[in-house]
Amino acid sequence: MSLDLDNIVAIDVHTHAEEPCNHARDDGYNEFQQGMAAYFKNPAGHQGMLPSVEETAAYYRERRIAAVIFPVDAERETGFHRYSNEEVAEICAANDDILIPFASIDPWKGRMAAREARRLIRDHGVRGFKFHPTYQGFWPNDRMAYPFYEVLEEEGVVALFHTGQTGVGSGMRGGMGMRLKYSNPMTIDDIAVDFPDLRIIMAHPSFPWQEEALAVAQHKANVYIDLSGWSPKYFPEILVKYANSLLKKKMLFGSDWPAITPDRWLADFENAPFRDEVRPLILKDNARRLLNL
Template identity: 75%
Template sequence: MNVDDLIAIDIHTHAEEPCSHHRDDGYNEFQAAMAKYFKNPAGAEGMLPTVPQTAEYFRERKIGAVIFPVDSERETGFRRYSNEEVAQIAAENDDILIPFASIDPAKGKAGAREARRLINDFGIKGFKFHPTLMGFYPNDRMAYPLYEVLAEEGCVALFHTGQTGVGSGMRGGMGMRLKYSNPVHVDDVAVDFPDMPIILAHPSFPWTEEGLMVAQHKPNVYIDMSGWRPKYFPQIFVHYANTILKHKMLFGSDWPAITPDMWLADFEELPMKEEVRPLILKENARKLLRI
């Protein structure tokens, strides 16, 4: 990857479609509800972009992309997209894709072993955790064996925070419990693993100020600005991005739910300082990912 040739690095993109097997029962309804929440017809009409299609989209725009599946098998029953498969396709497109993986912390020591193997054999740079989708509090001690591997290997831990489009409007919210994704629970993780880079994904609504608090207080905590179109960002979120957290804010789209084209168009309209824009779009991620 030649970062100098890129206009941005998107820290938050999803590998939604399995390449090696068909969609599970109920997956169409789940994606239709997501599409309605994000006003994105792609999830409801046919298949979402595959990882190779994602690479092509981002290559055309000269945007690097961190891409990952989400291991939510235990809570949703949907088979996870293979971490190895994502990593292999990313390796074939390493001019544009940066592979992250996802492991449910409830997998315990087996999950920790898998993480170390993925890091050493497949070049995984970080791990995505979705507390609501996985059904756990980030500071639950059962997750610590997995975090210990990430900390030892210098990998990034990326946590979904705030409300989620997953299950939105579905009966019982598809069983998703929003309480798990308050970013204040990640504060304990930042204390116990002070050298592990941590990213709080999204503006953390309705706990936006809690997320800003944790990122300001803990040197190893960053915030990605994905999951919301910038025109809807709370004023305090924009203010912190422009000032005391300007070196800790990261561009992220939440592809394919929100496209970079859409996000970047909105970002152009935000009252951001000119010296802050390149930090958010690329330089902060470049430093964090050490590329």
């Protein structure tokens, strides 16, 4: 079975494989997830009941929402073992009526990251890669990551970058060592220039750099914004203004599952001041075009 877009009501471009699928939880991982749960007011993290990838597929299938899903490789910065990209991709393949596989490789792995990325794309059908500059501790425009980006551009897959404030480490001692500066969206501008054929998504309303993100997305044809990680009722006025006008074909629905559920996001989206003609673009049409579905 494959994705039936006529039966799909929305495409969530930002969901996480948070529960380790290939090893036990590392020391400190429970505390990390509890901090995330407190930030997002998500009881699942407090109770240690984060969904598996298979449970995520069932949840989204019931709602007829397709989901881009990925782990995050931040072994260097956190000491937490990464999840298996291959295993996530295999589960996606078994649930390809609803899940779209992305992967994550720490860009500090250099040419090793580039080789792994090409193999994941060609052998496992991975459609894009998630980067979290704060969690992975790097400037997105650092040249050490360029061999990795070259592969993504050559293979025609998507690069999705976290931008702005993050729930990772929020309220924890020293912010768990996370440095917010790395997630300023203006660094994405360099990548968009140097890799003009690489399709790029800037994830989240980019507090406190929202206007920088809007400027980059407006100026660079290959850059999009996903609206995950925030309830739409908290979106900055200028973000909604641009979504309703200049960037209406560049905005994408994303929830940040399991931190924020699509049920919550979509309910608040209904009451947010988006134009009727823009809503289907955000929920499905823009992602369908961007992902070449």
